[in-house]
Amino acid sequence: MSWFAGVPEVGERLRGVDYLADDGIATSVFLAGALGKPLLVEGPAGVGKTQLAKAVAGASGAELVRLQCYEGLDEARALYEWNYKKQLLRIQADDDAWGDIFSEEFLLERPLLKAIRSDAPTVLLIDEIDKADVEVEGLLLEILSDYQVTIPELGTIAAVRKPYVVLTSNATRELSEALKRRCLYLHLGYPTPERERDIVLTRVPGLSGNLAEQLARTVATLRSLELKKSPSIAETIDWGQTLLALGREELDEDTIGETLGVVLKHHSDHGRAVKELGLS
Amino acid sequence: MLDRHVGFVGALREAGVPVSLAEGLDAANALMVIDLMDRESLREAYAATLIKRPVHRPGFDVLFDLWFPPVMSGGSAPERVEYEENTPVEELRGILQRLLMGNPDDPAFREFVREMVGRFGRVAAGPGRQSWFSYSVLRALSPETLVARMLNQMLSERGGLPEKLARQEISSNIRKFEEAVASEVRRRIAEDSGIERIARSAVKPAIDRLDFLRVTKAELAQLRREVYPLARRLASRLTIKNKHGHRGRLDFRRTVRASLSTGGVPLTTHLRPKRPHKPELIILCDASDSVSSFSQFTLLLTFALREQFTKVRAFAFVDTVDEITKYFAPGADVLDAITRMTKEADITRFGRTNYGNVFTRFADRYGDAIGPKTSLLILGDARSNYQPPALDTLKHLVSQARHAYWLNPEPRPQWDTGDSIATSYSTIIPMHECRNITQLAAFIENTDVGAR
Numbered sequence: 034m035s036w037f038a039g040v041p042e043v044g045e046r047l048r049g050v051d052y053l054a055d056d057g058i059a060t061s062v063f064l065a066g067a068l069g070k071p072l073l074v075e076g077p078a079g080v081g082k083t084q085l086a087k088a089v090a091g092a093s094g095a096e097l098v099r100l101q102c103y104e105g106l107d108e109a110r111a112l113y114e115w116n117y118k119k120q121l122l123r124i125q126a127d128d129d130a131w132g133d134i135f136s137e138e139f140l141l142e143r144p145l146l147k148a149i150r151s152d153a154p155t156v157l158l159i160d161e162i163d164k165a166d167v168e169v170e171g172l173l174l175e176i177l178s179d180y181q182v183t184i185p186e187l188g189t190i191a192a193v194r195k196p197y198v199v200l201t202s203n204a205t206r207e208l209s210e211a212l213k214r215r216c217l218y219l220h221l222g223y224p225t226p227e228r229e230r231d232i233v234l235t236r237v238p239g240l241s242g243n244l245a246e247q248l249a250r251t252v253a254t255l256r257s258l259e260l261k262k263s264p265s266i267a268e269t270i271d272w273g274q275t276l277l278a279l280g281r282e283e284l285d286e287d288t289i290g291e292t293l294g295v296v297l298k299h300h301s302d303h304g305r306a307v308k309e310l311g312l313s
Numbered sequence: 314m315l316d317r318h319v320g321f322v323g324a325l326r327e328a329g330v331p332v333s334l335a336e337g338l339d340a341a342n343a344l345m346v347i348d349l350m351d352r353e354s355l356r357e358a359y360a361a362t363l364i365k366r367p368v369h370r371p372g373f374d375v376l377f378d379l380w381f382p383p384v385m386s387g388g389s390a391p392e393r394v395e396y397e398e399n400t401p402v403e404e405l406r407g408i409l410q411r412l413l414m415g416n417p418d419d420p421a422f423r424e425f426v427r428e429m430v431g432r433f434g435r436v437a438a439g440p441g442r443q444s445w446f447s448y449s450v451l452r453a454l455s456p457e458t459l460v461a462r463m464l465n466q467m468l469s470e471r472g473g474l475p476e477k478l479a480r481q482e483i484s485s486n487i488r489k490f491e492e493a494v495a496s497e498v499r500r501r502i503a504e505d506s507g508i509e510r511i512a513r514s515a516v517k518p519a520i521d522r523l524d525f526l527r528v529t530k531a532e533l534a535q536l537r538r539e540v541y542p543l544a545r546r547l548a549s550r551l552t553i554k555n556k557h558g559h560r561g562r563l564d565f566r567r568t569v570r571a572s573l574s575t576g577g578v579p580l581t582t583h584l585r586p587k588r589p590h591k592p593e594l595i596i597l598c599d600a601s602d603s604v605s606s607f608s609q610f611t612l613l614l615t616f617a618l619r620e621q622f623t624k625v626r627a628f629a630f631v632d633t634v635d636e637i638t639k640y641f642a643p644g645a646d647v648l649d650a651i652t653r654m655t656k657e658a659d660i661t662r663f664g665r666t667n668y669g670n671v672f673t674r675f676a677d678r679y680g681d682a683i684g685p686k687t688s689l690l691i692l693g694d695a696r697s698n699y700q701p702p703a704l705d706t707l708k709h710l711v712s713q714a715r716h717a718y719w720l721n722p723e724p725r726p727q728w729d730t731g732d733s734i735a736t737s738y739s740t741i742i743p744m745h746e747c748r749n750i751t752q753l754a755a756f757i758e759n760t761d762v763g764a765r
């Protein structure tokens with residue numbers, strides 16, 4: 034299947050599902066579809082990495098299959114596993130069942146296998162790959178190179194249609210060169226104030242354009258302060274929602290002082306911002 | 314197009330971006346499916362296929378602008394009149410001011426930069442030679458001196474938060490102006506004397522290759538962002554290794570209880586939760602002037618580690634040593650911490666590094682802090698100022714620790730030159746060259762940190 038007809042179309046269709054893309058996002062999303070390569074999206078927390086994969090699925094009417102990574106994730110959780118209990122019970126009930134127990138009925142399908150076997154258009158989201166152990170990268174390399182899986186008892190299963198693959202990473206560690214070479218790469222950073230204003234306006238309907246603009250500019254200033262944890266887009270959105278709920282129309286010093294906790298979670302960051310912005 | 318593609322990929326490689334054959338092909342394939350007339354899409358297509366680390370992006374953009382310069386859209390005639398040869402500078406500054414208060418992506422901004430570089434950028438560069446320079450353009454127009462005027466126009470009254478925000482926006486636009494000037498200057502030089510010549514000097518080394526001994530203040534801020542994940546990684550390596558060692562003992566009662574539902578066959582084994590392992594780390598870092606930017610960096614690393622390890626104690630030294638752990642309490646502000654530490658900690662008597670004295674003092678005062686579970690990390694250049702090295706004391710300290718490592722910010726060929734006694738120390742404690750982020754990352758990944 035061809036996912037998108039061109040870069041401009043990506044922008045329009047993502048906007049249709051309330052995701053605002055810039056040139057970098059739209060181009061890499063288009064190329065991942067057109068070249069059939071996985072897209073690795075890396076960047077700080079809360080800048081829309083996960084949401085991008087969901088938006089691609091939404092915009093193309095594909096099913097989203099998600100593999101959430103964590104430390105200790107293994108093949109049995111990522112790919113497939115035999116339902117050991119069920120097999121054992123079957124054998125206890127019927128001594129002759131040995132031949133049957135490695136069949137579809139006893140197979141537990143995990144996200145990777147599911148995405149490969151699906152015959153409907155599928156977006157496979159491998160979320161927070163940097164949290165998984167390095168061995169998982171090896172497994173992914175195999176699967177992402179030929180989109181097939183060999184299960185010794187069942188044989189080789191090849192993808193009926195290649196899924197659209199998005200990997201995300203918070204860059205808590207360097208991913209292997211081999212994996213990076215295989216992927217297209219998109220670094221998602223903090224947006225320009227103009228784009229962030231527009232994002233806030235799509236995500237917080239009812240907020241005034243003026244207030245969204247002030248929010249975006251204030252957040253940009255906060256990000257320039259060398260904080261321990263810079264506010265993310267998610268937090269800008271939370272801030273907008275808070276202001277809307279409080280019925281504020283201006284982001285003045287008092288309002289910022291009262292609501293700063295929504296965007297800055299560390300005590301020391303809070304102190305620094307109060308000092309640098311001249312709030313008191 | 315093909316020549317240009319090959320030249321561009323070659324220049325990236327020369328600038329230190331590792332582009333594999335396969336990635337070069339990916340880029341070529343991307344060119345077949347995108348609209349080549351859309352320059353930003355072309356830029357992003359190259360970036361998506363070739364640039365896999367954010368640290369390589371700034372250099373990439375410089376080279377892209379050289380290889381694929383923007384095609385100038387003639388510009389509307391009336392607009393041009395403003396930039397005639399003899400337009401007074403004050404009038405030009407007025408135009409610049411208007412542009413800086415507007416949107417820097419406006420084509421008029423680019424047009425203006427082009428004209429200004431054409432008018433002010435050409436300077437004598439030695440006898441009978443002329444070249445293009447940014448500084449002459451910036452000096453003629455002096456954007457910084459427009460700030461006060463702009464603030465007055467943008468704000469009804471000065472001060473407070475509105476001024477902070479306005480200043481932020483103005484200075485970000487001035488930076489964009491300066492970058493645009495620099496980029497246009499490079500383009501002109503390339504036009505005069507070929508892209509390859511300028512390309513080689515135009516790209517600064519990426520932040521992960523930056524020499525710790527040479528970083529500037531602005532670069533330190535960037536380094537800091539790179540250090541955090543590494544500290545996290547080091548912390549998790551110290552814990553993970555331990556975890557793989559033994560997974561926690563079998564919880565017999567729970568396993569048997571669970572087996573009742575499967576006819577007594579223990580299908581699911583239950584393990585007792587492991588006791589979390591508390592890594593212990595002692596950092597000893599050289600804070601002398603000979604390594605001042607390095608020590609800034611080591612302090613950043615110390616600070617980041619302090620947030621990851623429950624049990625870390627940090628010490629700084631010049632010719633004597635003091636504990637600095639308290640300044641780096643989690644939640645403290647790193648810049649404040651460094652300032653306080655430099656003011657309050659007792660680490661210098663005569664101001665010249667004296668490793669021998671430092672080790673002796675350390676063994677005296679804090680020797681018992683090192684235990685069988687402790688990793689000892691020494692950060693410094695091993696330059697002794699020809700003082701006695703106290704090798705035996707160090708040997709004893711090392712023998713008490715579970716692991717000990719020394720990271721040296723000097724290039725290996727300089728070890729043992731002058732007053733460096735790197736080799737003597739490295740017979741006692743494994744010493745690693747650690748000049749940049751890449752080497753630090755390699756140290757963390759490749760050494761047996763955390764192994765028993």
Ligand SMILES: Nc1ncnc2c1ncn2[C@@H]1O[C@H](COP(=O)(O)OP(=O)(O)OP(=O)(O)O)[C@@H](O)[C@H]1O
Pocket residue numbers: 051052053054077078079080081082083084085201203232235236266267270
């Ligand atoms: N370009 C965008 N357009 C619209 N909404 C966006 C955009 N970018 C981010 N958001 C919003 O920001 C929020 C955070 O996004 P998301 O959860 O995808 O972040 P993330 O990068 O995956 O973060 P984490 O690393 O914490 O998982 C979401 O609510 C999302 O809707």
Ligand SMILES: [Mg+2]
Pocket residue numbers: 082083084160201
């Ligand atoms: Mg996410």
